[in-house]
Amino acid sequence: MAFCLSFKKYSLLLSFLIFSLAFNTVFGSDIPSSPFSDENQPTSRFDTSANSYFSFPEPSIQARIARSGKNDQINHFCIVGYQWGNGNMQVWVHWQEQKEIILWQGGDDEETQIASMALARKELVLGRDTVKSEEEINGSSYLITESAWHDIVNDCAKNGRQFTIDPFVSNN
Amino acid sequence: MAERFPSRMTSMSTVQLLFRDPHVLRHVFWLNPGNKDRxxxxxxxxxxxxxxxxxxxxxxxxxxxxxxxxxxxxxxxxxxxxxxxxxxxxxxxxxxxxxxxxxxxxxxxxxxxxxxxxxxxxxxxxxxxxxxxxxxxxxxxxxxxxPEIRLPADSTEVGMLTRMLLVENITPGLPGYSSSEVEECMKWMRFVFINRMQLGSEFFGAGKNINNLVEFVKAPNQVEGFANYPKLSTVLGDNLARYIEIANDGTHAKNKAFRDYIALAVATARLSESELGKDPCITKLYAWRTTGAASPGKNFVLFASKGGQDFYTLTDSFIKDSGKGGK
Missing domain, CATH: 2.60.40.10 (Immunoglobulins)
Structure with a gap:
């Protein structure tokens, strides 16, 4: 009888753990915490392809590549979106070849989306805009730690949308 | 311009012409001398x-x-x-x-x-x-x-503040844009720099004895793209050029929105300290970051979010240790 109760207890515990893991994976409490405010963590990732503010990733990425003059090579991009309970969204774009992450603010039309990617004001290059420790941020409006940079990149590789852009002729 | 008719009229019935080109309907209608409903x-x-x-x-x-x-x-x-x-x-x-x-x-x-x-x-x-x-x-x-919109001269403090406010805030068309929120956010950004100057430039990576706002904003790694002001980073310069272009293009769908946005930045940059009103934070605002971004440092405490930015004050212990009391 004791064994049966223990087995039942362990089964319930195992079921609970499996459920929690599934719940957390779907709703995102495995989201890396370091890139975000301790007091204000995102509640989940969201599917940028289903959001009208981010519905033109390909022309936006192409515009960024063209503006950088890197359209003569193969480029690899990744897009991952995070959201908060109050509706706030953050979409990070990793450009592998440039070792940069870009905060893509999207837009209510194609022109605005393209401009907000090509002319993104937050473009954080590893080593140039990253510091080793939080102390070194020292009030900056934009620096992040190296570990936060890598956390976004790794999370994007695992959970984001991947894009491979072949060389193309730019109109610029 | 695309041709609307064939170059020579053929002997087709009116119905046949209609099926070929719907625009013909208007022309046949018009050319009929008996037709009064032109x-x-x-x-x-x-x-x-x-x-x-x-x-x-x-x-x-x-x-x-x-x-x-x-x-x-x-x-x-x-x-x-x-x-x-x-x-x-x-x-x-x-x-x-x-x-x-x-x-x-x-x-x-x-x-x-x-x-x-x-x-x-x-x-x-x-x-x-x-x-x-x-x-x-x-x-x-x-x-x-x-009239054409032009920014205040970049050699002036108002010109520098205008440019900073324009590039640091979210713009019309971006998710979450609200002109009233951005107006408040711009004022809060002004408070951040006023308070930093009062506390002391040395606490914010600007070195000692900087009592000039332009030099303060140019402090290394403080405001992205302003380190060599009036020369701005290429991406900031291109963003500003885009805002001004839209504001001066009456045919653009967002012309009014950007004219209002630029006017807001200029007006906020021009406000005197007394006209700005009261700092919303009792312990004063000292930093901002994009909403949801990690803290600007362990000495900073989140105060509130406004217009897409998180605004921070300083810990009591830091203010006390600074010897300035933040007052």
Whole structure:
């Protein structure tokens, strides 16, 4: 009888753990915490392809590549979106070849989306805009730690949308 | 321009012509001398959106338009400006055999310092330059002409603050944009720099004895892209150029939104400290980061989010240790 109760207890515990893991994976409490405010963590990732503010990733990425003059090579991009309970969204774009992450603010039309990617004001290059420790941020409006940079990149590789852009002729 | 007809009329029935090209309907209708219900002239933008009764343009703008339909004398109407010194209309393509004509409205570039209003009237083309008879079926087009927007000189503190406020805030068209939130956010950014200057530049990576706001903003790694001000980073310069271009393009859908946005930044930059009002944070604001981003450092405490930014104050212990009390 004791064994049966223990087995039942362990089964319930195992079921609970499996459920929690599934719940957390779907709703995102495995989201890396370091890139975000301790007091204000995102509640989940969201599917940028289903959001009208981010519905033109390909022309936006192409515009960024063209503006950088890197359209003569193969480029690899990744897009991952995070959201908060109050509706706030953050979409990070990793450009592998440039070792940069870009905060893509999207837009209510194609022109605005393209401009907000090509002319993104937050473009954080590893080593140039990253510091080793939080102390070194020292009030900056934009620096992040190296570990936060890598956390976004790794999370994007695992959970984001991947894009491979072949060389193309730019109109610029 | 695409051909609307075949180059020679063939002996096809009217029904056969209709099935070939729906635009033929209007022409057959029009060419029928017994038809009294002629389509009135209508004005369109080149993208086929109706022009409406009123448009807004900016000094120096050039707007191509289409006019579809003929006057009561079966000839294309002529649009004439009531103020040709301010605004003119010229023909790009006019053919009385075609239902549609292409015109261009051009606004003078120089000398427009205040908002002005004029009208374009439709006249019947009687073949004489005098154009004395108005086409009563085509309503006048009201044109509001706005002066060109320019930012305050970059050599001034107001100019520097304007540029900083423009590039640090979210802009029209981005998710979450609200002009009232951004207005408040811009003021809060002003408080951040006022408070930092009062506390001491040395606490924010700016070195000691900097009592000049421009030098403060240029402090390393403080405000992205401003380290070599007035030379801005390329991406910031391009963003500013885009905002000004849209604000000076009366044909752009977001023209008014960006004109208002720039006006807001200039007005906020010009406010004196007393006009700014009271700092919303009792322990004063000292930093901002994009909403949701990691803290600017262990000595900072999140106060509130506003206009897409998280604003921070300092810990009590830091303020106390600074010896300034933050007051």
């Amino acid at each position: 389509p009135m002239a209508k004005l369109y933008r080149n993208n086929r959106a109706p022009l409406g009764n009123k448009i807004t343009l900016v000094a120096g703008n050039s707007l191509p338009i289409k006019v579809e339909g003929l006057g009561s004398n079966r000839r294309h109407i002529v649009l004439k400006s009531r103020n040709p010194q301010l605004l003119t209309v010229s023909a790009v393509q006019v053919n009385d055999r075609m239902l549609e004509q292409s015109l261009r409205i051009e606004v003078r570039r120089d000398g427009v310092v205040t908002s002005q209003r004029t009208f374009l009237d439709a006249f019947l083309n009687d073949g004489t330059p005098a154009l004395s008879k108005k086409d009563q079926t085509t309503a006048p087009l009201e044109v509001e002409v706005l």
